[in-house]
Amino acid sequence: MEQSLxxxxxxxxxxxxxxxxxxxxxxxxxxxxxxxxxxxxxxCNTWSELTPxxxxxxxxxxxxxxxxxxxxxxxxxxxxxxxxxxxxxPTAMLYRNLVSMDVEESIRANPIDGVVLLCxxxxxxxxxxxxxxxVDIPSIVVSGGPMLxxxxxxxxxxxSDLWRFSEDVRTGIMSEEELNLAEAGMCRSKGxxxxxxxxxxxxSMVEALGLSLPGNAAIPAVDAARKVLAQLSGKRIVDMVxxxxxxxxxxxxxxxxxxxxxxxxxxGSTNFVIHLLAIAGRVELPLTIDDFxxxxxxxPLLANLQPSGEYFMEDLYYAGxxxxxxxxxxxxxxxxxxxxxxKTVRQNIEKATVYNREIISTMEEPxxxxxxFIVLHGNLCEGGGVMKPSAADPKLMQHTGKAVVFENIxxxxxxxxxxxxxxxxxxxxVLKHVGPKGYPGMPEVGxxxxxxxxxxxxxxxxxxxxxxxxxxxxxxxxxxxISPEAAVNGTLALVQNGDLIQLDAKGRQLNLLVTEMELxxxxxxxxxxxxxxxxxxxxxxxxHVEQAHLGADxxxxxxxxxxxxxxxxx
Numbered sequence: 001m002e003q004s005l006x007x008x009x010x011x012x013x014x015x016x017x018x019x020x021x022x023x024x025x026x027x028x029x030x031x032x033x034x035x036x037x038x039x040x041x042x043x044c045n046t047w048s049e050l051t052p053x054x055x056x057x058x059x060x061x062x063x064x065x066x067x068x069x070x071x072x073x074x075x076x077x078x079x080x081x082x083x084x085x086x087x088x089x090p091t092a093m094l095y096r097n098l099v100s101m102d103v104e105e106s107i108r109a110n111p112i113d114g115v116v117l118l119c120x121x122x123x124x125x126x127x128x129x130x131x132x133x134x135v136d137i138p139s140i141v142v143s144g145g146p147m148l149x150x151x152x153x154x155x156x157x158x159x160s161d162l163w164r165f166s167e168d169v170r171t172g173i174m175s176e177e178e179l180n181l182a183e184a185g186m187c188r189s190k191g192x193x194x195x196x197x198x199x200x201x202x203x204s205m206v207e208a209l210g211l212s213l214p215g216n217a218a219i220p221a222v223d224a225a226r227k228v229l230a231q232l233s234g235k236r237i238v239d240m241v242x243x244x245x246x247x248x249x250x251x252x253x254x255x256x257x258x259x260x261x262x263x264x265x266x267x268g269s270t271n272f273v274i275h276l277l278a279i280a281g282r283v284e285l286p287l288t289i290d291d292f293x294x295x296x297x298x299x300p301l302l303a304n305l306q307p308s309g310e311y312f313m314e315d316l317y318y319a320g321x322x323x324x325x326x327x328x329x330x331x332x333x334x335x336x337x338x339x340x341x342x343k344t345v346r347q348n349i350e351k352a353t354v355y356n357r358e359i360i361s362t363m364e365e366p367x368x369x370x371x372x373f374i375v376l377h378g379n380l381c382e383g384g385g386v387m388k389p390s391a392a393d394p395k396l397m398q399h400t401g402k403a404v405v406f407e408n409i410x411x412x413x414x415x416x417x418x419x420x421x422x423x424x425x426x427x428x429x430v431l432k433h434v435g436p437k438g439y440p441g442m443p444e445v446g447x448x449x450x451x452x453x454x455x456x457x458x459x460x461x462x463x464x465x466x467x468x469x470x471x472x473x474x475x476x477x478x479x480x481x482i483s484p485e486a487a488v489n490g491t492l493a494l495v496q497n498g499d500l501i502q503l504d505a506k507g508r509q510l511n512l513l514v515t516e517m518e519l520x521x522x523x524x525x526x527x528x529x530x531x532x533x534x535x536x537x538x539x540x541x542x543x544h545v546e547q548a549h550l551g552a553d554x555x556x557x558x559x560x561x562x563x564x565x566x567x568x569x570x
Contacts, residue, residue, distance in 0.1 A: 005241075006137065006563060007040035010111035017568045021111070034074050039241040041068045041234070042112035043077040044103060044132070046124040051084035053121035053192035053199060054144055056221060063227040064116050064142060067234025073114075073241070075234070080106055083123040085199075093469065094441025096123040096130075096278075097545070097554050098537060103131025108563055113137065114241040116233060120144025120192045120221075122472070125202035126275035129211065130553070133247040134282045135563045138240035140340045141212040142233045143203035145221035146313035147191030152182045158195040159186070159473035160307035163447065170417070171455045191221025193313075195306040198472030200313050201268035205276065207322045208262035210250045210339030214348040218317035236341060245342065248560070251283045254334035257295055258345065261332050264296035264372030265325055266316075267308035267390050269472025270480050273373060274442075277551030281558045289375050289384040289549040293508065296372025301390050302328055304359050304367045307475040308390040311359050319359035323352035328363055370394075376479060378511040379519070380491050380501065383483030383549040385465070385510055391475035393461040397505035399477075400513070401428040401463060405497050408433045409445055417452040425454055428463045428501045432492055435467030435485025436545045436552045437529070440538060442467075442481075447474035463503055465510070467492055467548070479503065479510060481548040488529050488547070494522040 005012075010021040022035055043064050047057035061077055068075040080102045083092040107115055117128040120143055132139040150157040165182055168174035192199035203217035213233055219226045256276065263272045273292050280287035302325055305311050316322075326333060327349045335346035354360045361367045370389040377384060389397070404423045406412035412431055415421055423429075429448050436442045447470040450462055464478045467485035484490030491512060495501070500513035512519070533539040544554040 005037065005039060006113050007111040008037065011035040017570055020570055038072060038074040039113045039238050040111055041073045041075050041237050041241070042107060042110065042115040043075055043118060044106070044115055044128060045077055045079055045118045046082040046120070046128070047079070047118070048082035048084065050087055051082040051121050051124070052086065052187070053084070054082060054118070054124065056190040057118050057120070057144060060118060060142065060144065060227065060230050063230035064118070064234035067231040067236070068238055071235040071238035073238035076112070078106060078110070083121060083127065085122045090439060091441040091443035092123045093443065093552070094541060096127045097541070097557065099123070099127035100130035100134070100557070103128050104134045104561065107132060107135045107137065108561070108565060114237045115139045116237050117141045118144070120199060120203070122198040122202065122271065125199070125206060126278060129206065129279055130282050133251060133279065134557070134561050136246045136248050136560050137563050138237060138245055139211070139247050140233050140237045140240065141206040141216065142230050143206070143212065143216050145191050145219050145223070145226045146194050146200055147187055147221055148189040149194050149312040149314050150186040150188055152185045156312060157182060157186060158306050158312050159193040159197055159471070160195050160475065162186070163474055167449060167455055170449070170452055189220070189222045193473055195312055195473050196267050196269070196303065196308070198269040198271040201263060201266070201272050201472050202275065204262060204266055204268060204322050205259050205272060208259040208326070209255050210337055210345065211247065213341055214323050215321050218313055218321040220314050220317060223317070239342070240340065243342065245340070248283060250338055250340065251279070251285065252337065253285060255337045256280060256285060256287055258333050258337060260292055260295040261299050261329060262322065262326060264299035265301065265329055266303040267301050267305060267371060270373065270386050270388050271469055271472055273386055274469070274481060274548055274552055278553040281551050281553050282560065284559050289386070292373045293375035299329070299332060299371050300363065300366030301368035301371035302361050302363070302366055304361065307473055309367060315356070315359050319356040320352060320354045323349045324354045324360050327352040328354065328360065331363070374505050374508060376505070376508055376510040378509040380465070380510045380512045381482045382491070383547055385479045385482045387479050387505060389505065392477040396461060396463050396477040396503070398503070399463050400500055400502045401426045403428050403430045403495050403497060403499045403501050405430045405495055406432065412448060416449065419453055421451055422497070423451050423454065425457070425459045425462060428465060430492070430495050430501070431464070431466035431468065432486040432495070433467070435482070435487055436548060437542050438467065438485055438487030440542050440545070442469050442548065442552060444469050444471040444474070446470040446480045447476050447478050465501070483547045483549040485547065489523065489526050491519065493526060494519055
């Protein structure tokens with residue numbers, strides 16, 4: 001047993017090196033026997049007061065420790081960089097890859113046999129999973145859970161309502177005083193966004209992949225069941241070490257297909273695409289952007305959750321959670337996939353029950369026949385572009401309109417409410433240079449607010465396209481993640497005001513209706529892309545980040561690196 005534990009390469013050593021590894025650990029009051037062959041379990045904690053969604057993780061970590069100790073393991077908690085979606089500028093996505101490197105190197109460099117990943121806020125989940133699966137030691141995810149449903153003037157609200165409130169304030173429908181009241185009632189408890197935004201989509205992703213215990217995704221952060229799940233996860237990771245159950249045994253092609261189908265059924269975030277592609281790249285699994293369209297094409301929307309529906313994550317938990325959704329989807333899933341608890345998907349969902357058909361519908365009578373993602377191609381997005389049909393206006397899914405172009409986010413902010421802006425409801429809003437390299441970091445600005453003069457006419461949606469992303473809480477007829485981006489001189493960079501753009505969602509096409517001769521002329525006038533940063537992480541990011549359709553990971557991080565460290569430190 002002792003020789004099979006990775007941690008014994010540190011604590012089991014004789015002589016000077018073993019002395020150093022053990023002695024300085026003992027200054028924390030650790031008895032010698034704790035270091036003599038117990039599985040050492042790392043608790044990778046993204047707690048931070050600057051990441052409010054993860055602000056309760058110190059408490060959650062204590063529950064994890066109880067489970068580890070109960071199972072005969074030795075817990076060691078360690079911090080990594082935390083990404084607070086609501087605070088970090090210019091965008092948390094800029095730092096996802098950095099956190100993944102932090103996680104990967106922290107795990108590999110230390111005497112850890114298994115790891116519990118504490119994650120919640122949007123980018124913390126994919127970053128921790130990317131890092132852990134690159135090392136490939138036994139790993140289990142514990143999500144922080146959604147916050148309680150918000151309240152405002154006697155009705156339920158969540159993050160998706162923020163976009164509606166913003167438009168209402170701009171047009172005078174809502175006062176600043178009312179907005180302040182809504183602000184006070186939105187975030188009523190610990191936890192991440194209460195809707196099926198990116199954080200909830202990521203928690204659902206890891207559950208569907210099999211990287212967490214069943215039920216992980218939907219338990220509210222403040223529900224006692226969240227602590228119970230954390231303790232059970234701590235207990236389970238010790239057994240995973242003994243079984244040598246690693247991410248590579250769980251993250252099969254079939255598991256990724258399950259995750260794509262579950263995400264479609266719950267109306268998950270478009271950010272799911274870019275994060276799952278990045279994870280697939282780390283485990284060297286061939287997954288393409290078109291797989292998201294193909295695999296979700298026949299999956300209807302089963303979960304009636306904002307932003308595609310009416311209810312909230314708290315309601316999903318009471319209705320049966322992700323296991324109940326997967327039970328409804330069982331004929332579409334690979335049920336023999338192995339999961340973190342050592343059981344198959346089939347075993348995990350066989351007793352799952354739907355308690356509220358308003359929230360989780362059946363395949364025969366779904367909440368919405370439209371679900372999943374539409375992946376577009378065409379001369380405007382050769383690498384791909386992503387749409388979420390369940391959050392779009394059906395009348396705009398086949399549309400041709402004149403481009404209203406914003407060269408960057410500053411241009412958009414300066415002109416969007418200009419009464420002289422040449423725009424009408426048939427126009428197509430185009431935002432450039434908000435992609436991975438162009439911003440940099442690919443911010444969530446793709447669901448551009450509509451021009452004020454159109455809002456005042458009662459217009460609620462328009463076709464909008466960009467090389468950026470949008471919040472998982474957002475909605476609208478929005479084409480996102482256009483690849484290649486404007487900053488690398490993709491066709492998006494060539495679009496000019498007044499150009500006709502044709503969206504054909506059914507035909508999976510997005511085209512700029514300009515002749516090839518004219519496009520070649522415009523392309524010849526473009527300057528070669530230049531990295532505007534001369535030092536630090538931003539320079540590294542722009543130099544090495546891949547395009548959106550590849551997952552926007554760094555080109556040098558593809559593939560697993562393993563857990564072996566051959567050299568000692570003294």
